[in-house]
Amino acid sequence: MRIFFLFLVLQEFFQPVSTKQLIEKANNETLKIRLNTPFFKFFSKNGHHVVDEEIPKITIPEIRLPFSTSIGHGVVKTDDLKIEKFNSPKIDFNLSNTGIAWWTSGGAIKLTGKWHAKFTELITVRDKGWLNAYATGIQMNISASAYQLDGQPQIRIGECTVTIQKLDVEIGGSVLSWLVNLFETPFSKLVKQVINSQACTAARGILIDEANRFLHSLPSHVDIGANFYVDYFLTENPHATNQFTEFDLAADIVYGNSSCLPVKSGNWTDASSSPGMVTSWISVSIPNCLIESAHQNQLVRFLVSKDIAVAEPYLRTSCGFLGLCIGKFFKKLRTEYPNNHVDMYFHTYNTPFFVMSEKDGVMLNMSLAVDLFINPYAKTKQNILARLVVDTFSDVEPYLNHTKIHGHLLNSTITARVDFSNIGDVPGAFLRAFSSVLSMTARQAVKSVLGVGIPIPSYDNVTLADSSHVEVFDQYLRTNIDFEYK
Missing domain, CATH: 3.15.10.10 (Bactericidal permeability-increasing protein; domain 1)
Structure with a gap:
């Protein structure tokens, strides 16, 4: 009510x-x-x-x-x-x-x-x-x-x-x-x-x-969509002056029933000379809780299979002399699994994390495991052929879109390495040949993480004005929010 x-x-x-x-x-x-x-x-x-x-x-x-x-x-x-x-x-x-x-x-x-x-x-x-x-x-x-x-x-x-x-x-x-x-x-x-x-x-x-x-009586878990939840907790009584009223909170964003302990990131800077209607300081801990719970619940995962037309030729275990396929690099695939396909299952390898810097902006560090299986993955997922690791280091530009803080992917540095292999040595030529497939999927994984966003409260016909903006500081964001009534 x-x-x-x-x-x-x-x-x-x-x-x-x-x-x-x-x-x-x-x-x-x-x-x-x-x-x-x-x-x-x-x-x-x-x-x-x-x-x-x-x-x-x-x-x-x-x-x-x-x-x-x-x-x-x-x-x-x-x-x-x-x-x-x-x-x-x-x-x-x-x-x-x-x-x-x-x-x-x-x-x-x-x-x-x-x-x-x-x-x-x-x-x-x-x-x-x-x-x-x-x-x-x-x-x-x-x-x-x-x-x-x-x-x-x-x-x-x-x-x-x-x-x-x-x-x-x-x-x-x-x-x-x-x-x-x-x-x-x-x-x-x-x-x-x-x-x-x-x-x-x-x-x-x-x-x-x-x-x-x-x-x-408000619920302790606030649903913000897609089974993500926000927790807020006032840590002390609000502070009032003749210019503002201020609230300090412990907060996190998690998936489902996951939990995450908020970590304070040091002292906040003061508001800018033109602070807008609402100024908020958001610790890097909040988006890190989000992607930690996404990793724990295996939300970042992609299957590249022969059903993807552009990838199908590369995933063959057998191909002609002039063809380029994964079987060309692994004798065991050609001999034990001829005329078949390999599925590549991408998922987070360890917990991703954001780093925020006033000098360098926002960076997302994320490593993806790429597990190789004989197609179809649903039937052979117990028999992993090999695991590669794709390390991504991405520059991210935070921005406001409607009622959320999102991240725009600027550029990524992507490198691939071998974790283990049950089909023989993984040659560097294979990593170079498949770099486009690995990079394309890794970038898609990064975009999926950035797409969740941090919600900003709004009410009925009250929306964010175009003057609202986000600034990056060492290990936190500062937003200056203006509203307009439509």
């Missing part, structure tokens, strides 16, 4: 991990998120899109007024009182060392409902009708701060005041006008008091309690 725009944005940024990982992760911040002044300006300006949708959902409690006169006593109460129309106020804010303060001005609201009254003199009479209340010039002042509970974000409301410059109450539908005259004035005053108090009650009680329960 959407509670309040900022709470939802915070919810997207901060999904918790299980409390049993608290000790391990408490001192391993791998992600810092700073919400700068432009962030709050943006959501103050565009928050009315959500306010317009959420405010009418607020439940107005029953209003009940006992009254008495010299001739008797009675009671009047509302029924089915609801918000029919709401005009968004202007929203402003102020950041401070204690949190954030919002104030609104110019809002208007229309309430509609029914009333029921009874009055007892010698006998009891009953009457009912309709009620309309128009409140204009609504001014609200509210302060809030964030803190962490069990590594999960929580919101605390401080001061809250509401002032209504003008309130008109219409009461009609009665057949006993004298009865309405007995309670109309005090009842109108009570309606105004309830509207005043209900706004802060909703903010401090209903909305915040629900928001905090919601935030505290």
